Amino acid sequence: MNQPLITGVGITDFGRFPELTEEAMAQSAILDALADAGTPLSEVQAFYCGNALGASLPGQRALREMHVNGGAVYNVDNACSSGATALNLALQALKVGQYETVVVFGMDHLSSLGGGPLQLSQKDWNNRRGMIMPALYAMRAKRYMHDHGLKLETLADISVKNRKHGALNPIAKFAKQATREEVLASRPVAEPLTLLQCCPAVVDGAAAIVLSTRPPKGVAKPVRVLASVVQSGLFETEPVDMTEAEITARAARLAYEQAGIGPQDLSLLEVHDAFTISELLYYEALGLCARGDAAGFLQSGAPALGGRVPVNPSGGLIAKGHPPGATGVAQIVEVCEQLQGRAGARQVHGARIGLTQVTGGGIWGVDHAACSINILSL
């Protein structure tokens, strides 16, 4: 079986760019990734596009004016997991030899959508009754506080940490540092979550990677994908523990097994911190700490830059922003740059193995509809 490598990465600034389009931003990311890989556009045999909120045919819209050669374009919508799911599909095709060189990209342009929480389908039972994504996570947070004595200050400290990381990331144009007091004093969105504990509602961005089974010719060392897992949520109608991120734990078990490593081997992670409580739940689900110990893990300093295993050195979704189609690919770009030692002021020193985790939600009965985990190494 062929072993695909990530040979180039590209990412746009993440911020508010109402004068741009998702297509223009995707083109920029793709051109940067191709240049990074030393690969001409003509060598790309297929494109995999992750997009959650645009209209139909997003990949073809983005690629049209690049005059690509008419090869396959695969459009993937798996909500916030779209980009990472696209990567998983691309790896399958490369491994069996269907293609030798492909581009995976993700994009979304939230400036076009008018702001506010992500619009969820009003055909959905829960959404018709007032559900919004922050509310689902707020209920998790309330229950976690009840079960484990989690303090509001600990929730806020996730935001403080990731904003501090984001301030070091030159593409995170929307990132602003904040103190614990400022986080807690920002306006309530869904109690106990305040505005600065939620990823910003309007951030645009795109990211791209080149994958190839051919000899690498890029400017940086190629990156291996040790594991790539996509899982779907279970339909749960019975009383389940909402403080357990079941799908992430399940995907992580599969990914660690595929990679032949454990959580103790990780140098860094990029996880789906759409809300502060999310990151705490994922510490546990990913095996970084025991159930109920997320607060202690955060307070130990381990997940901060300079700590034992930094989580979200890019700033994560909270500081960098969350254009859903782009997020999964952006996480891959960040981990590649960290492993290659070109992450600048936010560099995790000695980074050897990195993990990305992204979920996707928004339908009743299935708290997390999708989860993608990738483990990367040089």
Add this chain to the structure above:
Amino acid sequence: MNIIKRTESHFRETADGMVLIATRVAGQPPQFPPIEFVHNGQQAEEIDLGPTGSLYSFTIVHAGKDKPPYGLAMVDFEPGVRAFGRLLFDAEPPAIGSRVRVVPFSLPDGTPDYAFQE
């Protein structure tokens, strides 16, 4: 193709108070909301939930300056079904673990619906 769309209501009044109506089809756990479509002559058994359940978790949503805050809740009922809906309260919301009742409410378009209240 043999698809039947169920049109039965998802709540009803009883002598003890309002209840939600879950369904169970053979081989599957009960679910609320009730199943909407059944296939190939599948039978959907109706199960009353309530009139009271246990508050598993809740939140108060602050939708914006010009919109009043509202409560949302996950409520656990016998025989092991969790239901989601609006949480109504006066000054303070009930605590996790409180018993809450199923009460009448309306969707934004005026359609009769349910909510939860201590």
